Amino acid sequence: MDFKDSTPEAAFRAKCRAWLEANAERKQRVDELYGRGLGQAEMVEASRAWQACKAHAGFGAITWDKALGGLGGTPMQEMIYREEEGQFLVPRNAFAVSLGMVIPALAAHGSDAQRARFVEPALYGRELWCQLLSEPDAGSDLGMVRTRAERCTDGRDGWLLKGQKVWTTYAQFADFGMVLARTDPDKPKFDGLTCFYVDMHAAGVEVRPIRQASGEAEFNEVFLNEVFVPDTQRIGEVCAGWKVTMTALMSERLSIGGVIPPGLWQRGLALMREAPGFDGAPAIEDGRMRERLAELYMNTQGLWLMQARALTALGRGEAPGPELSVAKIVGARTLQDFAYLAFDLKGQQSMVTSELLGDSWSNVEDLWFGAAGMRIAGGTDEIVKNSVGERVLGLPGEPRTDKGIPFRELS
Structure with a gap:
C-alpha cells in the first residue's frame, strides 16, 4: 500500500483544500455536524445550494466525463476531495443517489434527449432524483421485483406503472425517480425487467414517509397507482432493466x-x-x-x-x-x-x-x-x-432453484 499522495495527487489535494477554505467553514471538532437544528427540507435546500457551488467550481462530479459537465478526473481524485471536504462544515449530501447512481445509468443507457434534458440540472442541484428499486418482497434480491409496467391499450404510446416501492431515500423531496418494473413475467426474473423514469409529482404517485426512531423520515414508501409514463420515459431497451440497474449499482463503487x-x-x-x-x-x-x-x-x-x-x-x-x-x-x-x-x-x-x-x-x-x-x-x-x-473465499455458491424459470412460476 502507498500511504502518500503522488505529486499530481498532492497538487489536486492542495487545490481542493484552498477552494474549501474559501467557501466553507472548517470543523472545530472531528464529529461536528452541519446545520444542527435544521429540518429535513431545510437541509435538502442547503444541499442543493452546496451542490451548485461545487458544480460551478468543477467539483460537482469529479469522475464524470467532461462532455457531461464533469471534471474528467479519476476515482482517486474523488476520494481526495471527499477526504478534504470531510474536514469542513458542509450539508449532508442529498445528491449521492442522483449523481452517484441514477444519472450515470441514465447517461450510459438513456437517449440523447434524456441526457440533454436531465444531466445538467441534476449536476447543479436543481433537480433531485431518487431510485425506486426495493419492494416489500424484493430487497436483497431485486430480481423479485413485482411492480408492473403494462403497455397502454387505449391508444397512448406508453405504459401504466402499478406497484409499491419501499426504503426510497428522499422520495418526498425528489423531482424524478428511476423505476425498475416488470414488463414480461414470462421471462426469468432478471430478464423481464425494464427501467423508466417518473415525475414524482405525476398523478398516481403517492409518497408515504417512514418515520424512524430518531423522529426523521429519510426513507419512504412509494405507491404507483396506474401512473402513466410515455414510452419516451423508458431508459434503455425493453427487458434490459437489469443491465441499467447494474450500471447504477456499480457506480456506487466510490462509496468505499x-x-x-x-x-x-x-x-x-x-x-x-x-x-x-x-x-x-x-x-x-x-x-x-x-x-x-x-x-x-x-x-x-x-x-x-x-x-x-x-x-x-x-x-x-x-x-x-x-x-x-x-x-x-x-x-x-x-x-x-x-x-x-x-x-x-x-x-x-x-x-x-x-x-x-x-x-x-x-x-x-x-x-x-x-x-x-x-x-x-x-x-x-x-x-x-x-x-x-x-x-473472496471461493466457497461453493448458494443453490439456485430459480434459474431459467419464468417469473410467473416463482412463488
Whole structure:
C-alpha cells in the first residue's frame, strides 16, 4: 500500500483544500455536524445550494466525463476531495443517489434527449432524483421485483406503472425517480425487467414517509397507482432493466470512503476517561472496558487499512477487489458497537437527548438510531457474507432453484 499522495495527487489535494477554505467553514471538532437544528427540507435546500457551488467550481462530479459537465478526473481524485471536504462544515449530501447512481445509468443507457434534458440540472442541484428499486418482497434480491409496467391499450404510446416501492431515500423531496418494473413475467426474473423514469409529482404517485426512531423520515414508501409514463420515459431497451440497474449499482463503487467517522476510537477513549467505572474509578482503568476499546481500535484501523489498499488500487488504475464487501459487514457492526459502548458509559444520562447533552453527543445519538439500518441497507449482513464466501473465499455458491424459470412460476 502507498500511504502518500503522488505529486499530481498532492497538487489536486492542495487545490481542493484552498477552494474549501474559501467557501466553507472548517470543523472545530472531528464529529461536528452541519446545520444542527435544521429540518429535513431545510437541509435538502442547503444541499442543493452546496451542490451548485461545487458544480460551478468543477467539483460537482469529479469522475464524470467532461462532455457531461464533469471534471474528467479519476476515482482517486474523488476520494481526495471527499477526504478534504470531510474536514469542513458542509450539508449532508442529498445528491449521492442522483449523481452517484441514477444519472450515470441514465447517461450510459438513456437517449440523447434524456441526457440533454436531465444531466445538467441534476449536476447543479436543481433537480433531485431518487431510485425506486426495493419492494416489500424484493430487497436483497431485486430480481423479485413485482411492480408492473403494462403497455397502454387505449391508444397512448406508453405504459401504466402499478406497484409499491419501499426504503426510497428522499422520495418526498425528489423531482424524478428511476423505476425498475416488470414488463414480461414470462421471462426469468432478471430478464423481464425494464427501467423508466417518473415525475414524482405525476398523478398516481403517492409518497408515504417512514418515520424512524430518531423522529426523521429519510426513507419512504412509494405507491404507483396506474401512473402513466410515455414510452419516451423508458431508459434503455425493453427487458434490459437489469443491465441499467447494474450500471447504477456499480457506480456506487466510490462509496468505499467514509465507512467510519474520523476520530471514532479516540471518542471512545475520551468517554472512558470521563465516565466512572463500577468502583468509582475512571472506566478506562477497568480491563473489561479497555478490551472493548481495543476491539474498537482494531476494527477502525483495519477498515482504514482496507480503504488505503483500495485507494492504492484506484490510484494505479485498478479496480478494488470484492473483499471490500467485508468493510460493510465490519463497519456497520463497529458503528453499532460504538453506540452501545457510549450508552453504557453514559449510563442513565444516555437516555437524555443531545439537545441537553450537547453537540458532542449528537454523533452518538445518530449512530444509535442509524447504525442498525446500515446492516440492512445495500444488502443484509447475511447476503453480503454469502458474497464474501463465494467471491473472496471461493466457497461453493448458494443453490439456485430459480434459474431459467419464468417469473410467473416463482412463488
